[in-house]
Amino acid sequence: MDPRDFLRKLAEKASKFAINLDGRIERDQTPRARGGKAVVYRGTLLSEGTAVAVKAVIGATEVNMKDMKQVLREAHVWSKLDHPNVLPLLGITTEFDLTVSIVTTWMERGNARCFVQERHNDPRPLIGDIAAGLSYLHSHPKGPIIHADLKGDNVLIAQDGRALLTDFGLSIHLNSSFTMTTHLPCGGSLRWMAPELADSTEGMHATVESDIWSFGMTALVC
Known part of the structure; x- marks a missing residue:
């Protein structure tokens, strides 16, 4: 074609x-x-x-x-x-x-990982923003959505300082109506990945629980 x-x-x-x-x-x-x-x-x-x-x-x-x-x-x-x-x-x-x-x-202020390197930027409000965004995904009215690659690089900073979740290339919608045949994505970023995913040789997929692990790692190391 x-x-x-x-x-x-x-x-x-x-x-x-x-x-x-x-x-x-x-x-x-x-x-x-x-x-x-x-x-x-x-x-x-x-x-x-x-x-x-x-x-x-x-x-x-x-x-x-x-x-x-x-x-x-x-x-x-x-x-x-x-x-x-x-x-x-x-x-x-x-x-x-x-x-x-x-x-x-376009988010001119860049991602959270770079943003928090500047000493005058307080990272603490970002943690609440990321948690709110992740909670929204996990309790989505059309079924839970798992981000599956949460880390500082995938959080952008709005002009007003809000943290915005982005990059849903590995995300999983548990009740998806998507009709085009695709395989559920696997992968992620090792440093932020839950142990059960990092150690798995059976192609395990991300879960709500593994997202929460990634959130903890993001708060710790961004």
């Missing part, structure tokens, strides 16, 4: 739960951050002039169907979230690099 046709069909499926921002985003050429299979660019939402983050799959020129579906699964989970301590999803775009990209508001 032609890559553009494949992306178009994915975008049509994604339009059921995420706004398609094709034609509405201008993106920088130089990446601002890399991690796992993703790369993040800064961009602009043209209709409003708002700065946005555009997170794309690395190596998408090969049109890796598995990775593309995982991005859509992430967008599906993210689209259900609405809380003061969760970064809102703005939409998706298939305009760049023959891949699906997730679009969120």
